[in-house]
Amino acid sequence: MAEQMIELNVTGMHCNNCALSIHKLLEKKGFQNIFVDFASEEVKFSTTDDSVLPEVIKNIEGLGFKVVDDLNLNNEHFYEKVENKFLFSLFFTIPLLLHMVLPWHFFHNPIVQLILCLPVFILGCMHFGKSAYNSIKGGVPNMDVLIFVGSSSAFIYSLIGTIQNLGPDYLFYETCATIITLVLLGNAFEKRSVSQTTSAVKDLVKIQQVTANRILNGETEIISARDVRPGDILQVNQGDKVPVDGDVLSGDAAIDESMLTGESIPVEKTKYSTVIGGTIVQHGNIRMIATKVGSNTVLSQIIELMKKAQSAKPPVQKLGDKVAAIFVPVVIGVALLTFGLSYWLFDVSFQKALMHAIAVLVISCPCAMGLATPTAVMVGLGRAAKNGILIKGGDTIEAIANTKYVVFDKTGTLTTGKFRIQEIKTEIDDIEKIRGLIFSIEERSNHPIAQSLVRELKSLPLKKVILKSVTEQKGLGMRAEDIEGNNYFLGSGLKSNKADNGADFNLFLYQNQQLLAQISIEDEIKPDAKELITQLKKMNIIPVLLSGDRKSKCIQVADAIGITEIHAEKLPEQKLSIIDLYKQKGKTVMIGDGINDAPALTQADVGVSMNDASQVAIQSARVILLNTDLHSVVKFLQISKHTLITIKQNLFWAFAYNIVAIPMAAIGLLNPMLGAFAMAFSDVVVIGNSLRLKGKKLR
Template sequence: MSEEKEGNQHVYRVQGFTCANCAGKFEKNVKDIPGVGDANVNFGASKISVTGDASIEELEKAGAFENLKIIHERSRKQSSDKREEAVEEKIPFYKKYTTLLYSITFLALGYLSLFVNSDDNVVTILLFLTSMLVGGLSLFKVGFQNLLKLEFDMKTLMTVAVIGGAIIGEWAEVAVVVILFAISEELERFSMDRARNSIRSLMNIAPKEALVRRNGQEIMVPVEDISVGDIMIVRPGQKIAMDGKVISGHTSVNQAAITGESVPVEKTADDEVFAGTLNEEGLIEVQITKLVEDTTIAKIIHLVEEAQGERAPSQAFVDKFAKYYTPIIMVIALLVAIVPPLFFAGSWETWVYQGLAVLVVGCPCALVISTPISIVSAIGNAAKKGVLVKGGIYLEEIGSLKAIAFDKTGTLTKGVPAVTDYKVLEEGKNQKELLSIITALEYRSQHPLASAIMKKADAENVAYSDINVEDFSSITGKGIKGKINNVLYYIGSPTLFNELLSSNKFDKDLEDEILTLQKQGKTAMVVGTEDQLLAIIAVADEVREVSKEVIKKLHKAGIQETIMLTGDNQSTANAIGRHVGVSNVQAELMPEDKLNFIKQLTVSHKKVAMVGDGVNDAPALAASTVGIAMGGAGTDTALETADVALMGDDLSKLPFTVKLSRKALNVIKANITFAISIKLIALLLVVPGWLTLWIAILSDMGATLIVALNSMRLMRVKE
């Protein structure tokens, strides 16, 4: 993506975050830099937006407590790419965890000395002390700084606990606590990186260069140097590097990376293709329509990363809870350490030890990561399946929906009219010959349904464009007429033929047949001459094959009401509504009527979604709890207007989105409940005096690991 600026805003990638608390502290430090007006950390995407002027060195100094590395987000400038690659290059395990391995080695030697000598032997104490210093030096630095500033976070709690443990001579346990805390932090970092990588992998989908024709020559050009209007050549088996429009060639393209579609899509002249998709069959020439930073894949990555930074309601709760939680834990620890010795003749050594264990238990690691990993994992999984969720708040809202309203045209239906019935009434009349006459007349018509008849003729290889039509004219509100081979033909409504023919030619059976077609939501047209009926042809906006199954799945999933909104007449709307299985049909609506209905629905059901095409449904989409747009791929309006975009114009992704959202909600609730419960259970062990530093740190590390693994399950939720 390109450098992002709003006024004087710069976006930087951050390497090295271990926890959400650290991200918050880094944000605060950056805000304190002279010349910086504001700063906002996106922990999920590992980025920071800075309003004002700050150098890389100043930013890294602000993150020195966590040894953070900062990279300016300028993908169009290769110099920054090289630095980012250098920072992100694979580091061998033994080099990455050298400090931790040395610390464990000294700990092992300390225990060996403990068995050979004793626990108060100088060599034993020095070995445990060395293990603590090697494994926890960065922890102690930050902890001491926090103490001096009276800032209380996880590292402050751990530092106080370690100092206290050392004072009362618990060298072995304190050394183990330091190492386990370091392992816990690495687990947290690893799990968050795994979740982030589900999005970062999207960045590598599109090729970094493309074959472009310039001045009659075909040359490989970096995507950053490709301009709108350039001609890109894509061979079979190659990935498409840029968004564009096919100008020659025919192929099928696998668009799964963008839209989640499992079946390749046919592409011919004037069709859109997207960067990151795979050209499977033929050679195509593509005219570039967007710069590299404006491609659909670039927008998806940007919007998903922004979505990861949006705080979900549960995240807001956790942040607020953690703000008061740490100081309360410190007060409890102090009371545990001094109340029993002062008032109940307890042993100072025993209860100070218990107080230190309370501090260790108090580290809110599991609680703090319970929501961000879940949100990032779920949003990343949805993006890979072709569903773009634009924030944690919408992910949570989808899970609590009670009603979903659907626009009919282009959502439940394909939005393209098609011939559904064609019946020749005159015995012995050649079907194809009559279809060519009908199409020749419709070919000259401007009526929206004419295209459906032309498509049918094309599909059946019926010629019509060369047929000579004389005296063609439109009969306002009723149909068309024209002369072919000196015969005057009419195509129009039954009303037109009631006027043209004597009543005995337009019999009751035919009227019933036309009425049946109309009840099915079809537009029935009659074909004939002034004295003879030749055929009936019916046209309708075809219902998507998946619509019926989608509605059925949504009802099964507990959605209380599904509503179809349309401007069609009531009988047509009822026919389509019955076919797809919606529980309510609202017909003959203007755009403002749709908006008012959504507002009413929100009052009765509280949580309501609107599914539409993101253009004429914009007001209704905005008024709903969650606006869901169809066909986000290549449609800027859908990407900007909706809270959720179904990238592949595929309604079948909706039940999956509801399922994923509900699973995410359940995981977040389970994580928060488990993280708090494990702390309470550990704290209750203080009453009988059973809480030890070992139990404290293991409960913290175990909770962190379980919460992280539980959250990462969301990356594997299937349709």
């Protein structure tokens, strides 16, 4: 039976340890390719037997989480919202705290304090106790174990003091209530902040949720974009969002494609133009035919790429995950040791020793470690996506750090890919036949040279040739056969002695191995190429030109923009070995756009592809630049660098906080209430630092 990917939406996860407990459960059951993300509330795994799904859902819900069909339709009940739980607790906690500063004897009564604390404690048991029990059952004790043990210790100790009437020294009801209230406040902050870090994907999903005007038998009906099928005729008016990908049948419109490319200038669309779902019609109106719908649209693929990118953990995160997994048992051990040493060795009173131990439990926070990396990665990926840069993996961000070489393909990357024919030198008198052969062969290719030649030849007199088959050879050219059995080759890869091998001619057309024509073409350098190379050099990155084109053409482009390292006339397999050589000397990024670049894009530490590249190149690359503006390359390097800096800052603060806070709590410098506040604050600091990346000035 074929392996298939199962995707579940799971609510109730609020830290990395929650995700780890589900991960461990699925691992024990022997599933593969497991991905659990608490921030996006997604669980994925692959299996060959989907009949086990009901049992898996039952087991996940047995851990205290909830599996839902659609996160957008999952409305939490009033009493389930963490914000409402916090407000409920606060209502009872404020009077408990007031008795410490106000001389109202009524609040000093142990029974009154018990009555005020009890609702908060019960809520804490339901919220933290249930999660703590389920996490221990799952084999990965989470943060809630520490909160539950700490608050319960304070409550039980106070309850014994109340029953035995031992006096005010034995009453710590306000400690129990304040711990629960402050941690709920931290959870509320965390929930709001995490939802902001995942906003990039949520924004894209919202773009998909539109209606479409379908034309059926001359009548217009309004349907959801989800119900559009390939071949449907749709009317899109000014101000509407294009519902799905398709081709324009009639009409003219200026369409804002900034959500896809980051380019703010609207693009003019006329008959036969391609339009993309989610883009907005600013002026005019069009009638279109749907070509790609559902998960096949460009927008759906972008959303899927973003989700996959968030799931790929950078190596730096694995350290945080390992620490978080063993953290809770270690902290419980430290708390017990603190109590033992304080009470028996340093002769501290039982109450103080207990408060020290509770403070250790409450102040320890593996949540900050678990949040450190995913929040920064999500904000970084979101910022990149808004700049028209799609990054296929969170681990790509770390792979790009300390880049030493950026290797460029020439055609379509550093140059516009729009070619002009300078000259056609023919061996026969029939120029229209030669043009017709070139046109018929090249219209079957999506290489930038081929597309430019087809565009130019379309307007000239030519005799089209009916071809039986056309195949593309990576790095060489095109082979074709006509209905009469003649074989043709058009490309730069084969040259006979009859060919003029000077710098003037780059393409050669053969019929049955006899030279028919030599074609001289010129390509225009992108206006921002020189500035890009200058910026890379300022960043101490060495630019390299690696092309299958002729040496003279490569030198001409390299000299114009300032590249000194040139490798010309290279076939795909030769490009691979050159990338390997650079990888041995330092981190190497390859930027290309053609089929012949695909192996090199895969081989490089990070492959970057242009949006107008071949589908093979896009699939081979780990980064796709939706905007053909070369400034995107620098923007991508800057976003990656600053995301990694943010991750390291987050991990530093998370570790430093615990290294300083736990010993301070153990020696009695922090009481449990202050500890609960500091713990909530540590999460907010880490998430706040990640969110800073949204608007941070990149240098």
